Amino acid sequence: MTLTVVATITARPEFRDELASLLVAQIPPTRAEPGCINYDLYADLNDPCVFVFYENWTCPEALLEHMAVPYLTPFLSQVDRLLATPIEVRQLRMLKDTVST
Template identity: 55%
Template sequence: MSHVTIIGTVTAKPEMREELQKLLSAQVAPTRLESGCINYDFHVDADDPNMFVFYENWRSQADLDAHMKMPHLLPLVSEVDRLLSRPVEIRHLRMLSGIA
């Protein structure tokens, strides 16, 4: 089974930007400790400070599925309607170069 790469984009309502950034930042450390997490990198768009992007590689789809059920995601999941200006966008990628 091959690994899974995703890019997740989360866009804040402008007035909720700081709160959302704190919630998203808090996801990094516990996610990186999860079984199957190869990397979990948190970014902000260079042109839009309300747009946050995660670049993630997982050992398998099962590991990603387990991540999506982790309790540390609950503070974000329970507040998406209040914090986000649009739904979370998740792009699934197929890596051609392989992991270095």
């Protein structure tokens, strides 16, 4: 089952640029992971402190493996300092994959 993830990350204003750099640095190695279908980062047009990852993974196990990669450590070790709110993560499945035809 393909897994879609939408993660919303809100920076403290004074750390916005630092957080953006850490998030952008994750993109190339994550896209190269075997289970990654896409891994895209967006910035909110109305609030420059809000970032959204839109991700698709081949299976839930691929996401679990992603969460254990060492290049996430620089970001994950600083979330308390950099973020204004906890990361909001939604895991989704496409309904057409669950509907019988």
